[in-house]
Amino acid sequence: MLQQLFSPSVLHTLDLIGIFVFAISGALLAVRKNFDIFGIAVLAEVTALGGGLFRDLVIGAVPPAAFTDLGYFITPLFAAVLVFFLHPHVERIQAGVNVFDAAGLGLFCVVGTTKAYDYGLGLTASACLGLATAVGGGVLRDVLANEVPSLLRWDRDLYAVPAIVGATLTVLCLRLDVLNAVTSTVAVVTAFVLRLLAMRYHWRAPRAWHRRSTVSEE
Amino acid sequence: MLQQLFSPSVLHTLDLIGIFVFAISGALLAVRKNFDIFGIAVLAEVTALGGGLFRDLVIGAVPPAAFTDLGYFITPLFAAVLVFFLHPHVERIQAGVNVFDAAGLGLFCVVGTTKAYDYGLGLTASACLGLATAVGGGVLRDVLANEVPSLLRWDRDLYAVPAIVGATLTVLCLRLDVLNAVTSTVAVVTAFVLRLLAMRYHWRAPRAWHRRSTVSEE
Amino acid sequence: MLQQLFSPSVLHTLDLIGIFVFAISGALLAVRKNFDIFGIAVLAEVTALGGGLFRDLVIGAVPPAAFTDLGYFITPLFAAVLVFFLHPHVERIQAGVNVFDAAGLGLFCVVGTTKAYDYGLGLTASACLGLATAVGGGVLRDVLANEVPSLLRWDRDLYAVPAIVGATLTVLCLRLDVLNAVTSTVAVVTAFVLRLLAMRYHWRAPRAWHRRSTVSEE
Numbered sequence: 001m002l003q004q005l006f007s008p009s010v011l012h013t014l015d016l017i018g019i020f021v022f023a024i025s026g027a028l029l030a031v032r033k034n035f036d037i038f039g040i041a042v043l044a045e046v047t048a049l050g051g052g053l054f055r056d057l058v059i060g061a062v063p064p065a066a067f068t069d070l071g072y073f074i075t076p077l078f079a080a081v082l083v084f085f086l087h088p089h090v091e092r093i094q095a096g097v098n099v100f101d102a103a104g105l106g107l108f109c110v111v112g113t114t115k116a117y118d119y120g121l122g123l124t125a126s127a128c129l130g131l132a133t134a135v136g137g138g139v140l141r142d143v144l145a146n147e148v149p150s151l152l153r154w155d156r157d158l159y160a161v162p163a164i165v166g167a168t169l170t171v172l173c174l175r176l177d178v179l180n181a182v183t184s185t186v187a188v189v190t191a192f193v194l195r196l197l198a199m200r201y202h203w204r205a206p207r208a209w210h211r212r213s214t215v216s217e218e
Numbered sequence: 219m220l221q222q223l224f225s226p227s228v229l230h231t232l233d234l235i236g237i238f239v240f241a242i243s244g245a246l247l248a249v250r251k252n253f254d255i256f257g258i259a260v261l262a263e264v265t266a267l268g269g270g271l272f273r274d275l276v277i278g279a280v281p282p283a284a285f286t287d288l289g290y291f292i293t294p295l296f297a298a299v300l301v302f303f304l305h306p307h308v309e310r311i312q313a314g315v316n317v318f319d320a321a322g323l324g325l326f327c328v329v330g331t332t333k334a335y336d337y338g339l340g341l342t343a344s345a346c347l348g349l350a351t352a353v354g355g356g357v358l359r360d361v362l363a364n365e366v367p368s369l370l371r372w373d374r375d376l377y378a379v380p381a382i383v384g385a386t387l388t389v390l391c392l393r394l395d396v397l398n399a400v401t402s403t404v405a406v407v408t409a410f411v412l413r414l415l416a417m418r419y420h421w422r423a424p425r426a427w428h429r430r431s432t433v434s435e436e
Numbered sequence: 437m438l439q440q441l442f443s444p445s446v447l448h449t450l451d452l453i454g455i456f457v458f459a460i461s462g463a464l465l466a467v468r469k470n471f472d473i474f475g476i477a478v479l480a481e482v483t484a485l486g487g488g489l490f491r492d493l494v495i496g497a498v499p500p501a502a503f504t505d506l507g508y509f510i511t512p513l514f515a516a517v518l519v520f521f522l523h524p525h526v527e528r529i530q531a532g533v534n535v536f537d538a539a540g541l542g543l544f545c546v547v548g549t550t551k552a553y554d555y556g557l558g559l560t561a562s563a564c565l566g567l568a569t570a571v572g573g574g575v576l577r578d579v580l581a582n583e584v585p586s587l588l589r590w591d592r593d594l595y596a597v598p599a600i601v602g603a604t605l606t607v608l609c610l611r612l613d614v615l616n617a618v619t620s621t622v623a624v625v626t627a628f629v630l631r632l633l634a635m636r637y638h639w640r641a642p643r644a645w646h647r648r649s650t651v652s653e654e
Contacts, residue, residue, distance in 0.1 A: 057275055058271075058280065058281055058282060058285060060280035124288055124291060125285040139362070143364075146364065147364065151257070152251075152257030152261065153253065153254070153257065154252055160260075206254060206255055207249075207254050207255070209302055209303045
């Protein structure tokens with residue numbers, strides 16, 4: 001459906017940019033974990049393609065896009081090589097990487113939601129899969145690196161909420177039959193800006209009720 | 219097939235109860251790991267739906283039930299909210315939660331086995347998928363929380379064995395063509411009671427031969 | 437396709453040998469992690485069948501071979517029982533186990549690549565899935581055991597590279613339409629020998645540029 005809203009080449013280019021920045025985040029974690037060049041490449045691929053792969057398996061779109069489009073496979077390799085040689089420089093521009101990562105988050109939650117809906121899933125399920133597309137790669141990255149997924153940790157700035165908002169806006173537009181190039185761009189940009197604001201002002205989600213008081217009472 | 223044995227509404231209600239108690243166990247672990255409200259919700263969803271999702275992907279039932287039935291999605295969210303506000307109270311009734319978890323274990327191993335058999339898998343494969351349905355969510359929960367799956371640890375009371383027994387009874391009934399409301403209830407209750415006994419008497423499975431003697435010789 | 441190159445019984449026997457040695461490696465890790473007999477069996481099954489299961493889900497071959505061939509299920513159980521009773525002896529012949537594991541690696545990367553190509557995937561995607569078939573089980577094993585996958589660690593001898601070479605040789609043969617019993621054997625043996633050499637001479641892949649110098653400057 002989004003394929004009809006945007007020219008295919010525009011959408012494909014945006015997709016590749018999202019994949020690239022997600023791959024950078026995977027490759028940087030691999031360097032920090034002291035992995036070798038193959039570990040860096042694997043973590044870049046998994047981070048970039050994991051969310052979409054999960055979505056495609058669930059909606060029955062096999063073989064998944066990750067295995068049919070050569071660009072999807074090569075882009076993370078390129079990111080891995082870049083980080084391999086230039087990681088001190090890439091880390092220095094971490095803020096810039098984070099901005100692109102936020103853009104990828106916004107893009108993928110909208111694209112993922114739309115693709116799931118195209119395959120006949122309900123509105124709620126489509127929004128869930130949009131969220132999974134956006135955050136799934138990062139969760140797989142952290143699981144493979146043997147870390148608690150940063151998505152789940154309370155001490156990280158909001159990451160899921162912007163994607164949930166973007167996916168929800170998308171299904172609202174689908175429900176009201178007003179999804180077009182403008183409204184889907186609005187959904188992407190809303191998620192993107194929310195994530196930027198969450199990073200800027202360190203927005204966090206609450207932990208369980210009584211949790212802190214319980215701890216302080218000890 | 220089980221759909222024909224029980225009225226659909228009875229089976230659906232049992233399913234939702236099983237999902238609810240599994241979600242509670244996921245949400246409680248998330249609180250213990252200090253996750254925020256979104257981490258609690260994610261872990262509740264994964265624990266409740268992960269086993270069935272794996273089974274559905276393997277048997278080719280896409281989109282999986284977890285994404286087609288709104289009740290399956292909302293029930294874990296409800297459990298997450300409950301734990302978020304009331305977790306000290308929920309932990310106080312841990313024994314009660316464990317009883318319901320045992321009921322979910324018994325129910326899911328029988329339902330999972332039957333569904334896999336309905337999709338044309340062999341008896342052994344169906345029993346394996348019944349086991350995977352029952353324990354898969356808990357394994358995913360522990361992997362996401364970056365812990366060794368309690369299913370695999372020797373210092374936990376038997377969890378897999380009751381599910382294996384329930385799944386085996388189910389395939390025996392399928393083999394002898396005597397699976398009906400009574401026999402499937404017997405399978406569920408057998409698994410349920412075995413798990414209760416395992417918790418009551420701290421039944422554990424043996425570790426590798428010579429393991430302890432080797433350690434004590436050191 | 438490979439089914440036509442070799443007699444089915446030869447290929448099936450090789451498959452079972454590969455599954456057996458992978459299961460041994462999973463069971464040994466389970467013993468080291470102090471898992472009970474069920475944990476040993478689960479880790480043996482996951483290590484032996486995980487890579488092929490992932491490949492089959494991606495190419496849409498459901499139900500996966502792991503659930504349709506009883507021998508695939510029973511072989512890891514046999515390995516688990518063997519390790520359960522004899523693990524000190526099995527560990528003593530670790531070098532022998534490693535040789536068989538290298539054979540499994542070579543075999544699975546070629547078989548996995550060929551099967552993916554048979555299901556209509558492109559050459560690059562087929563090679564990736566061949567690699568995933570060969571190394572996927574080991575990655576799942578390490579994730580379930582809550583360890584950093586040894587595939588990704590820089591301080592382990594090359595494991596991915598032999599599989600990449602084997603898969604690449606296979607797709608080259610497919611591309612040139614010269615895949616037959618001889619050429620596929622050459623691909624298997626090349627991967628096998630490369631892995632043996634990597635273990636013998638402790639070949640390792642480089643970590644990120646500047647990594648060591650940065651560390652030593654600290």
